[in-house]
Amino acid sequence: MEDELSYTPDCLNAKMPVQCSSCVEKRAMLKRPKTGHSLCKECFFWAFEEEVHQTIVAANLFKPGETVGIAASGGKDSTVLAHVMKLLNERYSYGLELMLLSVDEGITGYRDDSLETVKRNQQQYGLPLKIVSYEELYGWSMDAIVKQVGLKNNCTFCGVFRRQALDRGAVMLKVDKICTGHNADDVAETVLMNVLRGDIARLRRCTAISTNSEGDGVVPRCKPLKYAYEKEIVLYAYFKKLDYFSTECIYSPNAYRGYARTFLKDLESIRSSAIIDIIHSGETLSIREGVKMPVQGTCSKCGYISSQMLCKSCVLLEGLNRGLPKLGIGKHHRLHNKIVNNEPLTEKEESKLKVLDI
């Protein structure tokens, strides 16, 4: 935890005998990265928790009686999410039944350790826990996938498989909703990445606080920490002495997101509202009429939602099982479908296959 705090030394007012600007009683312990206010620990906790509560109420995220699965990785975001959800559920009588839902990607030396943290959180918060693993769902652990695909596209496999694994776990647990620990920095980063990629469909979706998925068989998801700054999540976990795991994934080459993150941090250091400003820009964007959007259907193989005939997960899995790990990387849907369905390829398609090195 010390390491994580070392990048926000100006947030801690350890040497400054400043009074808390909220209670005007106790000594301020930190300067809020989001507002610049100098606060004591208790007033910071209250402000942070109230903002999450306001986010939940304003977006009408939950209904009394619902069962909610908290996607828990053992990291700071999901640990703070579990802590705050439990606290607010009791403080404001949301009437929710909370559960922890974890995905075991099968990454030795990373996920096995972080899952130990989740198991301790389960005890600390007294919440039921369900762990679903890639190995049991797909027959492949990330360790095995990296052995086959190397360290270039591994996060594509991991991200696609995780999305579906969470849904499958949620169905097993019979939860009404999943909430994830995505914070304001994550959302702003995603907006930037989608702008840079020109991915209009994702750009439109990525700032939504919840997915509305009635009728498509997918469990709705929401992000109660959508407006919480990462720096404040770290401070909250630190001062609350929460038990979380702070090691990076050993297979983390996600260079593109890394650049977007560095860029965002640079912007934030000059102007702290940059994070919220980017989210607001994403929220208020509107798409010109007539722009073609992917139509959501279902995968002809597994029935999961997909805008193509086969979902990404099925194409990637088929590639792994056939020893063609590059199948499914990139957008060559027709080609992927033909290969997966064992349909004969034209000469042009054969040569494309060679160029793509599938």
Ligand code: SF4
């Ligand atoms: Fe998976 Fe990549 Fe994240 Fe590691 S960094 S957990 S491989 S998505």
Ligand code: ZN
């Ligand atoms: Zn599928």
